Amino acid sequence: MMSPLDAINANPPNVWITYFDGFDPSTWGFVGFDTDGKRKSFLRRSQAGVLVVIAGSPQAKPEEKHQIIGVLQCSHEIGVDRDYMPSAAFADKESNPRSRGSWANAVRVVRAWEVSEDSRMHIRDFASETYTGKNGQHIGSQGSPLSISEAKRLLTMNLRETEVFNCPPISGTNFAPAVDVLRPSRPGPTSQSPTEHREAEGPCHVYVLALSGKPGIFLNDPSARGKIIKAGFSKAPEDRREAHNRHIPVGPFQWNVLKSTEAEGRTAFPGSIQGKAAEAALIAVLDRDGRSLGREFFLAEDGVIEDAWTAAKKAGDEA
Structure with missing residues (x-):
């Protein structure tokens, strides 16, 4: 699209x-x-x-x-x-x-x-x-x-x-x-809403959450292919997964950690500068080759996710 x-x-x-x-x-x-x-x-x-x-x-x-x-x-x-x-x-x-x-x-x-x-x-x-x-x-x-x-x-x-x-x-x-x-969301929280999650400074990991269930049903779009994902960085990706799942009812659609530098056993990035750089690279590839669903949410196929993940780790390491 x-x-x-x-x-x-x-x-x-x-x-x-x-x-x-x-x-x-x-x-x-x-x-x-x-x-x-x-x-x-x-x-x-x-x-x-x-x-x-x-x-x-x-x-x-x-x-x-x-x-x-x-x-x-x-x-x-x-x-x-x-x-x-x-x-x-x-x-x-x-x-x-x-x-x-x-x-x-x-x-x-x-x-x-x-x-x-x-x-x-x-x-x-x-x-x-x-x-x-x-x-x-x-x-x-x-x-x-x-x-x-x-x-x-x-x-x-x-x-x-x-x-x-x-x-x-x-x-x-x-x-x-x-x-x-009209661009994909900028890395890091930008909303002034008091309920918006904000990451504390300190070591962090970049992550990709994936929504279980059929994307075509969730989006009411039979042509939807791939995975519905969320890009981000956090001190604890598993905590972010749990926080997102608290806002949706138990059922076929639940967030899972698809990728994280923590799960890969990588050393955490030193701080938010590296985390934001990694997230920005992740979002840039997903926006270019996937389908934006607003803010940091995308619909993307496996190959696009892999390319975005590689770019994210490289950007975080070089920041």
């Missing part, structure tokens, strides 16, 4: 624009089309990982109308609307005459970012080449691809990653420049 920054920098960009009545991916985890033909056209003309920029429709809140309010990253997984929204949200959709039976041909969203109010732009300014003032209905019904200069305007905005229905949870995020937010 193409990464967000690669989608923006591609030629032509793998970035589209459409209208939504609002922006809440936690209850509306898809981009919908009225007909399967329109959906097939979108899939044919885009690549998995496509970014869809969301402008507020004329039916949106007054302060959101025609404003760029969010960005979605789509897989090429398809289904129907009710597959990608809570049952209560689907009931609300079907009880509303405007949305009843509409936009049912769904393409799944896997990541999402909201745009800060102070960096929103009117669609005519953001999509100055694509939006003509007369093609709003076309953009709203089937979307339109953006030009190179339009796609790069995303990088001038402040974004904050937000939760998507049936995707790994997102917490403790803040608005920041898009060029930073």
Whole structure:
């Protein structure tokens, strides 16, 4: 799946624009089309990982109308609307005459970012080449691809990653420049949330946790291959595994230590400088060759994990 920054920098960009009545991916985890033909056209003309920029429709809140309010990253997984929204949200959709039976041909969203109010732009300014003032209905019904200069305007905005229905949870995020937010997470804890785990200074080990169970079921993506993993560094990787498992119910999905320098019998890195360097190298390879699931979580196949692990140990040793 193409990464967000690669989608923006591609030629032509793998970035589209459409209208939504609002922006809440936690209850509306898809981009919908009225007909399967329109959906097939979108899939044919885009690549998995496509970014869809969301402008507020004329039916949106007054302060959101025609404003760029969010960005979605789509897989090429398809289904129907009710597959990608809570049952209560689907009931609300079907009880509303405007949305009843509409936009049912769904393409799944896997990541999402909201745009800060102070960096929103009117669609005519953001999509100055694509939006003509007369093609709003076309953009709203089937979307339109953006030009190179339009796609790069995303990088001038402040974004904050937000939760998507049936995707790994997102917490403790803040608005920041898009060029930073759309990258994989930086090594080491960055959230200011008081519940965020922070490593103490001192000797540490780099590690990879792997989630047991079938990734396709966990991600609701039958095409998912490989392992869902978490990259990090810690004084005690087994303690981190235990801490993460305390936040999920007992069942088929549990975190296990897949790799750690401690398990390999290596001497601990002297401190966080080496730990962060190792983690950064690990994340760089996973982001390049795997699929980012937000922050330090990835979907990757065994060969990619091995390459990332080798790079991590080398970077830590050389830091």
